[in-house]
Amino acid sequence: VSASRSDGRIRAGIVGGTGYTGAELLRLLAQHPAVDLVAITSRGVAGTPVDRLFPSLRGRVGLTFVEPSAAHFERCDVVFFATPHGVAMSQARELLAAGVRIIDLAADFRMRDAAEFERWYKLPHSCPDLLSEAVYGLPETAREAIGRARIIAMPGCYPTSVLLGLLPLARLERDSHGRAGVVDWDGIVADCKSGVSGAGRKAELELLAAEVSDNFRAYGLAGHRHQPEIEQQLRAATGRSVQITFVPHLVPMVRGIHSTLYVRLESASGQDLQQLYERCYRDEPFVDVMPAGSCPDTRSVRGSNVARIAVHQPSRNRAIVLVVEDNLMKGAAGQAVQAMNIAFGQPEVQGLTQMALLP
C-alpha cells in the first residue's frame, strides 16, 4: 500500500484550504514533484479561485475551491484535513472505504483514548474504533508506522517542538530500564512561545494586529489541549508517569515557535547531553542539533521544515533545551507532507527542501 494507485504520482485533496495551514499545504503541494493537487474544498468560499484568496499562489495554483460534495475525493490517494477539530472523523470511514489515506492536521486522531479526546475537545468522537489504528505522525518516532498507516494524525505545533526537544532524554530514560531514573518527568516545564499564525485565520478580536503587535502575553493557563497530547506521547516514549507544566505565549510575529524546556536531571549520570542529542538526530533530515552554546532563533527556520535544537546544562542537575520550528511547516503542513512522503514511499525530503527566509 505504500505507493500511489497507478502511475507513481500522488493524487492529493485538501479539505478546508482557507486557513494558514491550508495555504501552506497548497504552497508545498503545488511545488511537490510527485503530487497532483486534485481538489480543495471550502464551504465558505466555494467557487472562488484559490489564488484570489491567496495572491501569492497566482500562476502556481489553478484550482478553485469547491463544495465538499463536489470534491470527489474518492479519486485521491490521500486527503489532507486542514480543518477545525471534528471534521476529519466525520469523513474518515467513507474515505478509508474508498482506499484513500487520511492525513489529519487537526486533533481528531491524536489521542489514544476517546474519553480523553472528548474531555479536552468537548466533542463526542464519532469513530473511536479507528483511534487505535491511527498513527501519531511524528516521523522521528513513528517512521515505520507512518509508512503503513491509513490514518495519520499529525502532531500539534507545540507538541512537535516539545517532543523533539525531549525525545533524546526520553529514549535515554527508556533505555535505562527503570534504573535510577534520568529525568524528573513530573517536573518538566515547557515555556512555549508562538507566532500568531498558530492561532489560525479566524476573525477574532484578540488576534487583531492592533491587539497583538508590540505586545506579549501568556494564554491557556487554565489548560491547553496540547498538554495531554504531549504527556501521552512522553508516557509512551518513557514508560513512565509524566506531568508537564505547559504555558504557551503569543509573540508579536507571524511564524515560529520557540520552546524553552526546563528539565531536572535526576541522576548525575555524567551523560554528555550535547553528544546525546547529536547522536539521536544524526540521521534525521529535518532536525538540526546546533553546536554547544547556541541559541537558535525562529527566523532560522522560517518557511523551512527544519527544527533546530540547542541543549544547555547550566548545572549538574539542570538541563535547558531550546527548540525552534516554523509552526506552519515542521509544526503543521511541512511535517504533513513529510509524513505523506513516507507513507507513499517517496524520498522523505522531496518537496521540502525550501531554505529558511533570513532575514
Added chain:
Amino acid sequence: VSASRSDGRIRAGIVGGTGYTGAELLRLLAQHPAVDLVAITSRGVAGTPVDRLFPSLRGRVGLTFVEPSAAHFERCDVVFFATPHGVAMSQARELLAAGVRIIDLAADFRMRDAAEFERWYKLPHSCPDLLSEAVYGLPETAREAIGRARIIAMPGCYPTSVLLGLLPLARLERDSHGRAGVVDWDGIVADCKSGVSGAGRKAELELLAAEVSDNFRAYGLAGHRHQPEIEQQLRAATGRSVQITFVPHLVPMVRGIHSTLYVRLESASGQDLQQLYERCYRDEPFVDVMPAGSCPDTRSVRGSNVARIAVHQPSRNRAIVLVVEDNLMKGAAGQAVQAMNIAFGQPEVQGLTQMALLP
C-alpha cells in the same frame, strides 16, 4: 453656553466605548482635571466593567458599560459619540433638546450636504437640518465656531493630517484673492499611511496580525470617504475648485498616520514655505513645524496630541509636505477633547499634555 451647567466641572458621557477611539477617550477623560465621566454605553458588553475590557484602565476608571437606555445622558454637559456612522444623528435631537452638547467622532455631521453624506456613507441622513449648524471641529480652522457649537463634527484621522499639512498654502491662496494662483489645487497628491488602529477594533480577517504584520499595501483605491471630506474643507479654505488624489495605505504598526503631500506650485512667488508654515502655526499648541530639512517620524507623536509638519521644496515649483499625527489622539480622541476644552472655555491644552512615548 461656554461653561458647564453648574460647578465648573464638565459632566461627560461616551456612546460606544468599546473601540480604540473610545478607549483613548477614556484614557484622556479619566485624567482630565475638569471632567467627571458620568456614563459609558455599549450594547454588546453592557454590565461589564470598563477595566475588564481594557486592563490598562484598572484603578483609574471605575465605570461599567451600560445599555444606552440606562445612561441618562440628559445629566451630561457633553456626550462623545465614538460609534459607527449613523448613531450620533439618531440621538442628536433628543440630546440637544436636553441641553447636551454633542461631539461626534464619526462622520454624521462632517459633510455640509446631506446628499453628499448619503452618497458616500450609503445611509439616509436623519437630521439634515442640523448639518448647517454643526461645526467641523478642526481647532486650527474653527476655534471660535467650536466655542459656540452645539454639535461638533470631529474631522476624520486622514483629513486632520492632510488639512493641517495644506492649511498654510490654502490661506496663502485665499489671501492672494484669485491672482495668479499659488497651488494647482486639482493636482494635489496625498499619499497617506496609517497604523492599523485606524481601522478600528473590529473582528475582520484582513485586520488580523497574521495578515497585517510584515506586510504593506494600499487600499480604498476605488474611493475613500475621507476624500470628499478633505476636498470640502479645502474648497472652503481656498475658495477654489479642489480635486485631490488620495491613496491610503496600511502600515504594520499600531498607531500613527504619516501623510506625504505632493503639491505643484503654480507661481514662483518666491514665498519661503518654511517661514509660511512657521508663521501659520506659531500660536498653535498642538501643531509643531519642524526645522527645515526634517523628516518627522510617527513615534515622535505616539500617544500625544501633537501633529508635526515638515515642508520641503525640492524644486522651484514643487513642494512636499510631511505630516505625522497619532491617529487616535490628534486624529480622533485627543482632538475631540481639545474641542471640548474650547467649547467649555477651558484651557485648550488641559488634559492633553501627555508627551509622546519614544521609543
Added chain:
Amino acid sequence: VSASRSDGRIRAGIVGGTGYTGAELLRLLAQHPAVDLVAITSRGVAGTPVDRLFPSLRGRVGLTFVEPSAAHFERCDVVFFATPHGVAMSQARELLAAGVRIIDLAADFRMRDAAEFERWYKLPHSCPDLLSEAVYGLPETAREAIGRARIIAMPGCYPTSVLLGLLPLARLERDSHGRAGVVDWDGIVADCKSGVSGAGRKAELELLAAEVSDNFRAYGLAGHRHQPEIEQQLRAATGRSVQITFVPHLVPMVRGIHSTLYVRLESASGQDLQQLYERCYRDEPFVDVMPAGSCPDTRSVRGSNVARIAVHQPSRNRAIVLVVEDNLMKGAAGQAVQAMNIAFGQPEVQGLTQMALLP
C-alpha cells in the same frame, strides 16, 4: 535630609541621557511638578539640543547636552546615572561630598559584595566602601531605607519583575521561620521575555530591526548578570539559599517585560495564593494584582509605572506567576523617579500617573 535643599523643588541632573532610559527620564522629569531639570550630560553629543535627538521632547525640554565637566552637578539635589556600568561609581564620592544624592540606574551599587560585582561585570569596583551604604531601590521592599539613602541602586529591569512576582512567597517563607518551607527556592524557573528597548540604544548588528523583527530567541544562557542580583535579593528576603534558573528572551516589540515564574510549592499549606498576593500589594500604588485566572499583557502597562501580576496554581504543589512591566518605566526610569519621590518626601505617585497606551 528628605527634602530638597531650599525651596521645596528638586533640582535634578542626568548623566548619560542619550539612551532609552535617559530619554524616558527626560519625559518623566520634564512633566514632574516638583522637579527642575538642571543639566544633562553626554560626551558624544555635547552641544546638541536634547530635542534634536528626541523630537518627541520638542517644546517640552529646552536643555542642550553638555560635557560632564560643564554640568556643575554640585548645584543639584539629585543626579541620575543612565549610563553604562562603571560611570556612577567613578563620580559618586565627589557628588556625595557636595551633598548630592545619587540614583544609579546601572549596576554599580546593586551588589552587596564587590567581588561578586567584579566577577559579573568584569570591572574593578572603585568604591567598595560605599556598597554597604547603598540602598537597593525597590520601593516595595525598601521604602524606608530609600527615604534615608544617599545612594540608591535601582534594580535591573528583569530583577524588578521577578522580585515583585516572588516577594509575597518570600515573605511567607520568612514568616514561616524555617518551618516546613514554603517554596523550593533552588528550583525557581524564571522564563523572562523583554522587548528590544531593554538592550539599550546601541549600534549593534543583533539589535537591528531586520534581525529582531518577526523573530524570537533566547540569549544569555551562559549566565546573565541579573541572575546574581535576583538571587541576592531573594536570599535577603527569605533568609534561605536560593538558586534560580533564569533565561531571558528577546521579543520583537519595543517595550515590555513578561516574566513567567515557575514555582514548586514544598508544603501543601493550603495558602490561598490569590489572597496572599492581593494582601501583600494592597497598599502598593504601582503593583496591581489581577483577578484570579488573568493573563496580563505587556501593553496594559506600556508607558506606565505599574507592574501587573497574576498568580495561578495549576496543581497543589505548583504555582505560576505572571508579571508584566514596562522595562523603561517600572523596570528603569519610572521606578527611579518613584525612588526620588520617596527620597525627597514627595507623594510617591507624583509625576508617575501616566496611564498605559492601549492599543
Added chain:
Amino acid sequence: VSASRSDGRIRAGIVGGTGYTGAELLRLLAQHPAVDLVAITSRGVAGTPVDRLFPSLRGRVGLTFVEPSAAHFERCDVVFFATPHGVAMSQARELLAAGVRIIDLAADFRMRDAAEFERWYKLPHSCPDLLSEAVYGLPETAREAIGRARIIAMPGCYPTSVLLGLLPLARLERDSHGRAGVVDWDGIVADCKSGVSGAGRKAELELLAAEVSDNFRAYGLAGHRHQPEIEQQLRAATGRSVQITFVPHLVPMVRGIHSTLYVRLESASGQDLQQLYERCYRDEPFVDVMPAGSCPDTRSVRGSNVARIAVHQPSRNRAIVLVVEDNLMKGAAGQAVQAMNIAFGQPEVQGLTQMALLP
C-alpha cells in the same frame, strides 16, 4: 560566450557575502541546479563558516568566508558583487581579463555617465571606459543585451519597482513618436515604501528595532541616489525629458517594497491601461499584472522573484500604479540570478521558482 566554460555548470563567486543581499544570493545559489558556489569573500569575518553567520544555511552551504586574496575568482565563470559601492569597479578589469563575468549589485556600473556617478556617489570612477559596455540588468528591458554582457549592473531595489511600474507607459510614449504625448513625464510622483532589510546589515542607530518598530517615516528628501538612476532609464525608454519626484519611506517590516506611482495622463487617448499592462508583461515570467481593481500586498511576493503590479485610473487624466516586490529578490539577489540565467543561456526561471511565504 553565453555558456559556462566547460561542463555546462556555472562556477560562481560572491564578493561581500555578509550582508542581506549576500545571504539571499547564498540561499538562491545553494539551491540552483546549475551553479557551483566556488568562493565567498569577506574581509571582516574571513575564516568563519558561512552557516555560523547565517544559521538558516546550516546543512546547505558548506563554505567558509575567505580573504579576497584567497578567493581565486579567476576559476569562476561569474562573480557577484554584493558589496558597498566602489568595490566592483576596483576589481572589474582583472576579472574581465580572466574571462570572468561580473554581476554587480551595487551602483558602480549603473550610470551611463561617470560624472553623474561621481556627483551622486562622491567617489571617483576608476574605470569610466567600462561604463558604456556595462548593461543595466533589468531583464524586462535588456534581455538580449544581458545575454551578451560581460558586466551586468543590477538595478537598485527602488528603480526596479518604479521602472516596472512605468515601463508600459514608457513604451506607449516611445511608440507614439512624439505625437501629442501620453504622460507628463516631468510630473511623475513615486512614493515608495521599503522594509528595513533594504537599508542593509549595518550597525547603525537608526536601523535599530527600537527605532524602526511601530514607527514610520520618510527619508532621503534631500535627494536619493535612486532618483537619477530612474530618470536615466526612463529617458532612455521614452526618448523624453523626465523629472521624477521620488520620496522613499521606511516601513516597520523586514522585506518588501511598495511603490505608489502617480501619473498625469496628457492625452485622453482612450487607451485601456489594464490591457496595456497585461499585454506588455504577458510573456514575462516574473511580472504579474493583477486583475483590475487590485491592491497587491508586499507579502504576496515575500521570498519570491515576482513583482506584482496593479494599475488604476481614478479619472480620465490620472493613473495610479501600485507595484510590489521583495527588495532582496526581484529588487536584488533574485534579479541578479535571473540575469545570470540569461547570461549563461539557462532557463530564465531556473532556481527562482520559490513561492512567496504567506502569511
